[in-house]
Amino acid sequence: MYIKKIFSFLMKLILSVFFMLIITLTILSCVMTVYFVDMMKTTELITIEDKPFRTHSSIYAINNLTGTYELIYKRLCDNNDIKLSIDLEDLPAHVADAFICTEDERFYEHQGVDYKRTAAAFINELINMYGSTQGGSTITQQLIKNITDDNETTWERKIREIFRAIRLEQSYTKDEILSAYLNTIYFGQDVDGCNMYGIETAAIGYFGKSASELTIAEAASLAAVPQNPYYENPISNYEENQERKNYCLLKMFELGKISPDQYEEAIHEKVLVANMQEFKEKYPEYKTLTHDEFVNPSVNSWAVDTAINEFCETLVKEYNITEEKAFEEFCKGGYELYITINSDIQGELEKNYSDLTFFPKDTDENGETIQSAFVVLDYHGRILGIVGGIGEKESSLCWNHATMSRRQPGSTIKPLSVYGYGIENGLITWSSVFTDAPLDAGVITSEKWPENYNNFWSYKSNTVNYFLKRSLNTLPAQLCVNFGTDNIFNFAVNNMHLDLDPQYDNDYAPLSVGATNRGPTLLNTVNAYMPYGNGGKYYEAHILEQVIDITKNKIIIDNSSPDYEQAVRADTAYIMNKMLQNVINPNQPDNESGTGVTAFLPNKTVAGKTGTTQNWRDIAFIGLTEDFISGIWIGYETGENPYAIKNTKAATVWKNVFGNFANNYSSEASYPECANVKDYHYCTQTGLLAGADCPRSKESGYYRKDYNEYCNVH
Numbered sequence: 001m002y003i004k005k006i007f008s009f010l011m012k013l014i015l016s017v018f019f020m021l022i023i024t025l026t027i028l029s030c031v032m033t034v035y036f037v038d039m040m041k042t043t044e045l046i047t048i049e050d051k052p053f054r055t056h057s058s059i060y061a062i063n064n065l066t067g068t069y070e071l072i073y074k075r076l077c078d079n080n081d082i083k084l085s086i087d088l089e090d091l092p093a094h095v096a097d098a099f100i101c102t103e104d105e106r107f108y109e110h111q112g113v114d115y116k117r118t119a120a121a122f123i124n125e126l127i128n129m130y131g132s133t134q135g136g137s138t139i140t141q142q143l144i145k146n147i148t149d150d151n152e153t154t155w156e157r158k159i160r161e162i163f164r165a166i167r168l169e170q171s172y173t174k175d176e177i178l179s180a181y182l183n184t185i186y187f188g189q190d191v192d193g194c195n196m197y198g199i200e201t202a203a204i205g206y207f208g209k210s211a212s213e214l215t216i217a218e219a220a221s222l223a224a225v226p227q228n229p230y231y232e233n234p235i236s237n238y239e240e241n242q243e244r245k246n247y248c249l250l251k252m253f254e255l256g257k258i259s260p261d262q263y264e265e266a267i268h269e270k271v272l273v274a275n276m277q278e279f280k281e282k283y284p285e286y287k288t289l290t291h292d293e294f295v296n297p298s299v300n301s302w303a304v305d306t307a308i309n310e311f312c313e314t315l316v317k318e319y320n321i322t323e324e325k326a327f328e329e330f331c332k333g334g335y336e337l338y339i340t341i342n343s344d345i346q347g348e349l350e351k352n353y354s355d356l357t358f359f360p361k362d363t364d365e366n367g368e369t370i371q372s373a374f375v376v377l378d379y380h381g382r383i384l385g386i387v388g389g390i391g392e393k394e395s396s397l398c399w400n401h402a403t404m405s406r407r408q409p410g411s412t413i414k415p416l417s418v419y420g421y422g423i424e425n426g427l428i429t430w431s432s433v434f435t436d437a438p439l440d441a442g443v444i445t446s447e448k449w450p451e452n453y454n455n456f457w458s459y460k461s462n463t464v465n466y467f468l469k470r471s472l473n474t475l476p477a478q479l480c481v482n483f484g485t486d487n488i489f490n491f492a493v494n495n496m497h498l499d500l501d502p503q504y505d506n507d508y509a510p511l512s513v514g515a516t517n518r519g520p521t522l523l524n525t526v527n528a529y530m531p532y533g534n535g536g537k538y539y540e541a542h543i544l545e546q547v548i549d550i551t552k553n554k555i556i557i558d559n560s561s562p563d564y565e566q567a568v569r570a571d572t573a574y575i576m577n578k579m580l581q582n583v584i585n586p587n588q589p590d591n592e593s594g595t596g597v598t599a600f601l602p603n604k605t606v607a608g609k610t611g612t613t614q615n616w617r618d619i620a621f622i623g624l625t626e627d628f629i630s631g632i633w634i635g636y637e638t639g640e641n642p643y644a645i646k647n648t649k650a651a652t653v654w655k656n657v658f659g660n661f662a663n664n665y666s667s668e669a670s671y672p673e674c675a676n677v678k679d680y681h682y683c684t685q686t687g688l689l690a691g692a693d694c695p696r697s698k699e700s701g702y703y704r705k706d707y708n709e710y711c712n713v714h
């Protein structure tokens with residue numbers, strides 16, 4: 001009775017517990033089902049092509065010896081990733097087998113997930129058993145981890161990964177999955193510390209050969225790595241790697257992938273890796289992947305710096321991003337930059353700029369640094385040579401005095417401002433006569449202004465050509481008053497593309513004598529002179545010929561056939577070119593040679609202009625030949641002790657640095673002819689075309705064809 005009662009009570013208890021358990025489990029499984037279905041829906045389909053790999057950005061320049069583009073710079077991604085690919089069919093069977101046997105022996109049987117292993121791994125984790133050799137993940141699951149970079153260690157991620165693996169197996173064949181796996185998996189770092197992705201990269205990085213040539217032992221040694229790419233790295237942890245290699249070989253043997261003989265041979269093969277002395281003796285030609293084609297310099301050349309900066313500036317303009325973002329983009333990799341540099345010219349400039357004897361010394365020896373920059377362009381705007389400082393270049397992306405320093409242009413501005421504007425608009429001619437006198441006190445400043453460079457006003461009458469070649473300041477000041485600063489400023493900025501400050505440089509001192517507030521860069525000034533050797537055509541200076549985005553296989557910057565603007569009339573360009581020739585030409589009447597006579601070259605016709613700023617803080621020379629437009633700036637970084645370069649002529653240094661090359665450059669080029677210009681002797685007194693009784697000039701002046709103002713005095 002009593003026992004029966006207890007029994008019945010127990011039965012009831014067991015039954016109710018049982019029912020409660022069933023109810024709980026039902027609810028739980030309902031919840032789980034909803035959860036999984038929801039997860040199935042929200043798990044996006046992974047595609048193998050999801051991860052475009054960008055390895056590095058590189059820069060190519062034409063080598064004049066071979067006439068072809070050659071790699072001159074290669075920037076690895078900031079995270080030093082390298083990846084090469086190989087087709088699965090190019091791999092020997094034992095390479096794929098080594099990975100399958102080691103990482104996922106039931107790869108060809110499962111549908112993405114190996115439940116037996118998952119369960120084993122789960123139990124393993126619970127009881128924390130030691131010595132596990134395989135993780136719970138199949139090759140398919142590992143591939144998903146590689147593609148998605150999903151490295152959370154939550155249950156949710158693991159479940160998501162299972163779903164993704166199942167879906168991936170439905171969309172791809174086993175071979176496609178295996179191929180993607182072998183080509184994306186991380187293999188640790190090579191001897192340069194670069195991250196290697198993909199079996200081809202690892203085979204070259206570790207063994208100096210393609211994955212298609214791997215022996216069974218080498219394949220096993222690679223298959224040992226993915227489980228722990230740091231601890232099993234054959235370069236840094238050879239012993240550990242070899243131990244796991246032996247395990248891999250054993251698995252291959254056990255699973256019947258290699259014969260007993262092959263196993264024996266592989267076990268006894270000494271695997272040589274890239275950092276071993278034996279390896280270096282056996283493969284003396286071996287180069288690591290980063291050094292494969294090109295040794296990355298620790299300090300960029302001026303050309304490389306200029307190319308990177310132009311790349312960034314272009315991206316800033318085109319995509320409205322910050323400069324930092326643009327540089328990040330370059331560093332991310334995937335860009336090929338083809339540049340315009342002429343290796344002979346660049347070599348000549350760099351050689352001469354590393355030789356300090358080309359430049360003036362600081363005579364007061366108070367440590368003030370003299371600096372200089374040089375630019376050479378062709379008549380399509382291609383930068384052929386560029387140097388941004390004197391001496392050895394000390395760091396990458398450093399200050400470049402050719403492209404970054406904004407210095408006062410001094411008298412080099414005159415042809416780009418007052419004289420250019422006057423001739424273009426028919427307001428002055430070659431021989432228009434003016435008096436060498438300052439503006440009266442009170443016109444611009446409280447005193448008479450401006451000084452000439454020799455602190456002397458002759459009060460004599462002379463022609464425009466004379467004022468220009470002697471670089472007198474008085475006429476430009478008078479022309480500024482006559483023409484109006486707005487007109488001249490707009491001409492200099494809009495026609496000649498000179499980069500001036502609209503707030504402060506639209507004024508007498510900046511536009512007449514180049515005492516600008518901000519100042520253009522040397523590159524900008526040299527570029528602005530281009531129309532005067534080019535029939536009036538302006539092509540914007542550039543160093544990037546083409547830029548290709550490798551990941552999109554698309555040209556994103558293309559200057560291979562650049563557009564031009566007609567900056568000034570062809571006759572203006574022709575007349576100005578002739579006047580600038582007189583700045584250089586030593587055979588001038590009455591020994592009145594120009595300020596740039598030391599730049600004379602016997603084989604070429606140099607047209608140019610000198611410039612000096614107050615107290616000789618800066619001296620400059622812009623020189624045109626039939627082939628090139630080039631310019632030099634020499635000056636002080638801070639402007640202290642400015643008198644040391646007082647006795648230096650920029651035209652002389654220009655010739656010393658580049659004259660030899662420019663003079664001996666063989667070409668058929670000539671300045672463009674202009675049918676709309678005639679040369680004529682002029683009346684030296686009135687500056688008009690000479691009549692029979694005029695005191696005739698010894699040299700011709702150059703005029704527009706329709707100009708017909710003859711002297712009516714004589």
Ligand SMILES: [Zn+2]
Pocket residue numbers: 683684685686690691693694695711712713714
């Ligand atoms: Zn006359």
